[in-house]
Amino acid sequence: MTYGLETAEHPEQLRRVAIDPVSRVEGHGKVTILLDDDDKVRQVRLHVVEFRGFERFIQGRPYWEVPVMVQRLCGICPVSHHLAASKAMDAIVGTKRLTPTAEKVRRLMHYGQILQSHALHFFHLCSPDLLFGFASEVAKRNIVGVAAAHPETARRGVLLRRFGQEVIRVTAGKRIHGTGSIPGGVNKSVTREERDVLLADIYDMVAWSRDAVALVKQLHGQDPALYNSFGVFRSGMMSLVAPDGALDFYDGSLRARDESGAILFDHVNYREYASYIREEVKPWSYMKFPFLSSLGAEKGWYKVGPLARVQNCDHIASPLADAERREFVDYAGGSPIHAPLAYHWTRMIEMLHAAETIKDLLHDDDIMGDDLVSTGEHAREGIGVIEAPRGTLIHHYRVNDDDLVTMCNLIVSTTHNNQAMNEAIRHVAKRYLSGHRLTEGLLNHIEVAIRAFDPCLSCATHALGQMALELTLVGADGVELDQLARHGDGTVSRSPP
Amino acid sequence: MSGAVAIFAVGNRSRGDDAVGPLLLDRLRVWLDDRGLSGDFELFEEYQLQVENALDLEGRRLALFIDACRETTEPVTFGPVGATALGVGHSTHSLSPGAVLGVYPRVTGEAPPAAFVLGIRAAQFDLGSEPAQATSDAMEAAWALLCSLCRCPSHAEWQTMATIARTPRTQIA
Numbered sequence: 001m002t003y004g005l006e007t008a009e010h011p012e013q014l015r016r017v018a019i020d021p022v023s024r025v026e027g028h029g030k031v032t033i034l035l036d037d038d039d040k041v042r043q044v045r046l047h048v049v050e051f052r053g054f055e056r057f058i059q060g061r062p063y064w065e066v067p068v069m070v071q072r073l074c075g076i077c078p079v080s081h082h083l084a085a086s087k088a089m090d091a092i093v094g095t096k097r098l099t100p101t102a103e104k105v106r107r108l109m110h111y112g113q114i115l116q117s118h119a120l121h122f123f124h125l126c127s128p129d130l131l132f133g134f135a136s137e138v139a140k141r142n143i144v145g146v147a148a149a150h151p152e153t154a155r156r157g158v159l160l161r162r163f164g165q166e167v168i169r170v171t172a173g174k175r176i177h178g179t180g181s182i183p184g185g186v187n188k189s190v191t192r193e194e195r196d197v198l199l200a201d202i203y204d205m206v207a208w209s210r211d212a213v214a215l216v217k218q219l220h221g222q223d224p225a226l227y228n229s230f231g232v233f234r235s236g237m238m239s240l241v242a243p244d245g246a247l248d249f250y251d252g253s254l255r256a257r258d259e260s261g262a263i264l265f266d267h268v269n270y271r272e273y274a275s276y277i278r279e280e281v282k283p284w285s286y287m288k289f290p291f292l293s294s295l296g297a298e299k300g301w302y303k304v305g306p307l308a309r310v311q312n313c314d315h316i317a318s319p320l321a322d323a324e325r326r327e328f329v330d331y332a333g334g335s336p337i338h339a340p341l342a343y344h345w346t347r348m349i350e351m352l353h354a355a356e357t358i359k360d361l362l363h364d365d366d367i368m369g370d371d372l373v374s375t376g377e378h379a380r381e382g383i384g385v386i387e388a389p390r391g392t393l394i395h396h397y398r399v400n401d402d403d404l405v406t407m408c409n410l411i412v413s414t415t416h417n418n419q420a421m422n423e424a425i426r427h428v429a430k431r432y433l434s435g436h437r438l439t440e441g442l443l444n445h446i447e448v449a450i451r452a453f454d455p456c457l458s459c460a461t462h463a464l465g466q467m468a469l470e471l472t473l474v475g476a477d478g479v480e481l482d483q484l485a486r487h488g489d490g491t492v493s494r495s496p497p
Numbered sequence: 498m499s500g501a502v503a504i505f506a507v508g509n510r511s512r513g514d515d516a517v518g519p520l521l522l523d524r525l526r527v528w529l530d531d532r533g534l535s536g537d538f539e540l541f542e543e544y545q546l547q548v549e550n551a552l553d554l555e556g557r558r559l560a561l562f563i564d565a566c567r568e569t570t571e572p573v574t575f576g577p578v579g580a581t582a583l584g585v586g587h588s589t590h591s592l593s594p595g596a597v598l599g600v601y602p603r604v605t606g607e608a609p610p611a612a613f614v615l616g617i618r619a620a621q622f623d624l625g626s627e628p629a630q631a632t633s634d635a636m637e638a639a640w641a642l643l644c645s646l647c648r649c650p651s652h653a654e655w656q657t658m659a660t661i662a663r664t665p666r667t668q669i670a
Contacts, residue, residue: 054624056625057511057624057625069511072509072510072511072512072624073624076545078544120547120548123548124547124548151603154600154603154604155603155604157548158548158549158551158552158600158604159552159604161547161548161549162549162552165549175543176542176543176544177542
């Protein structure tokens with residue numbers, strides 16, 4: 001347990017190392033590490049230093065605008081917000097049950113999102129670290145480096161991503177700013193021509209996803225000591241599961257397990273989430289720290305996302321992915337796997353499941369139906385929960401008599417994983433940084449641990465010409481001792497104080 | 498795919514100055530339609546550039562990336578961009594224009610098209626805010642340049658305009 005590394009006893013006497021991505025691209029996370037005079041790690045924190053402010057942004061808007069507006073929150077998983085908000089608004093317009101066409105088109109959209117997001121994360125963000133090593137040459141540790149050394153892997157990553165985006169375009173109307181999902185259903189179905197275009201490629205996508213699972217298994221097999229121990233901490237886990245206990249990204253009820261795998265609660269209606277989850281505020285970060293109410297803040301934190309979902313469910317409905325799930329579960333002999341690097345393995349199992357599900361949906365004529373919307377008696381409160389690529393996503397709204405939003409509460413996937421990410425980097429810092437001279441390669445170990453969770457800290461803004469990473473070493477007297485910057489083109493420079 | 502010139506506008510309309518690229522693209526779409534030039538161009542609006550944007554470059558003669566730019570003293574910058582590598586941060590999924598160009602040959606086996614970046618100086622990106630006045634002013638200057646570029650969509654012409662754009666104002670005078 002490294003909870004003690006959250007707050008050092010005398011931080012004013014320690015040296016400070018900050019990993020500070022100046023970029024506002026997806027977030028404004030910063031890692032600070034306090035070292036004592038012997039270079040021993042005494043405090044580690046992942047901060048989120050930008051206030052999202054989205055809840056206020058949406059107040060006063062008509063409810064029917066919300067599923068479109070929320071996509072402005074995130075450039076990485078806009079579809080997740082689009083669908084979670086739509087589910088919440090289904091309750092506002094009194095939809096008891098979506099039409100088969102509406103539910104299947106939404107599922108198709110969502111599984112397209114899972115496919116493209118997981119492909120991007122694995123092939124673009126993580127494979128450079130995994131294929132070349134955490135401390136490899138910086139200029140090589142990127143997607144272009146992967147493409148040079150493993151051209152087929154890189155090409156498939158791009159094409160998988162592109163296919164997922166096409167599924168989104170077909171179901172949502174556009175690659176971004178989609179309007180396909182509306183309160184009570186969808187505003188378009190899939191045409192036969194669109195379906196046939198996607199069907200022509202889906203078998204390649206299934207095959208490539210299967211190969212991606214094999215690749216990540218191979219990486220685990222080549223260095224099990226690293227993959228099983230890097231940044232390991234134990235925690236509970238939470239996700240949606242289908243009524244029969246199957247993995248389900250779009251709908252279901254909440255299930256949570258403790259660190260040994262025992263079920264804490266099961267088949268909880270997600271509309272009651274507030275009775276089971278609370279959020280703690282800490283003065284050093286804008287991102288809250290959720291925990292299970294029954295266990296309290298110190299013991300009740302948990303992880304979400306692929307590693308939680310694949311182990312939380314009883315089975316996966318698609319055969320190839322379920323076979324991979326069973327192999328993954330057997331790998332640890334029946335005990336839960338908590339290794340952060342196992343996120344990659346489970347993420348690829350999920351990508352395979354998404355590809356298989358898309359294939360099945362494309363063969364279902366309901367996606368081409370014309371019964372698109374169902375409504376009923378309006379309500380003033382709506383809660384929508386889905387499993388976004390990064391984990392459980394909760395949208396909660398209230399509207400007034402004028403149909404304007406008066407309250408909005410979002411708990412996004414990365415927030416659920418806040419404490420877990422902090423724990424992972426504390427373990428890594430303690431194992432790899434204590435007593436060593438700091439180098440860029442060692443600091444990348446911290447980033448590798450964070451990347452495993454695929455965080456999305458703020459998102460959807462972009463500007464040219466910023467540094468991707470800045471590292472500053474400050475002495476106990478507050479004087480800057482050293483500065484290391486990694487630039488947008490991958491080069492690293494050191495600025496003398 | 499249609500249009501020999503691909504124009505990418507990158508930004509989020511709800512984040513202050515980040516909206517400048519998409520706002521310019523809106524005007525450009527109307528401007529091209531009015532002049533019957535739409536067939537020569539394909540316009541893309543993106544929150545962020547991603548790996549699959551490399552595939553949007555296939556079969557193009559020219560590419561232009563329009564984006565908010567934080568690290569510049571000039572209101573508007575314009576210049577060529579070549580393929581680069583990109584070091585990824587621990588929470589970013591985005592690519593620079595150069596990195597998109599770098600992905601292109603690895604995926605297609607061919608050299609990427611000539612590409613340029615039109616940058617508009619920007620400073621604030623708060624969710625729900627409008628572009629700042631200074632950024633709107635810079636956007637007007639960028640619009641004039643953008644129209645010139647679209648009147649003469651050739652590598653040689655754009656290279657010349659980039660040279661002029663880089664020339665200090667004192668020398669031009």
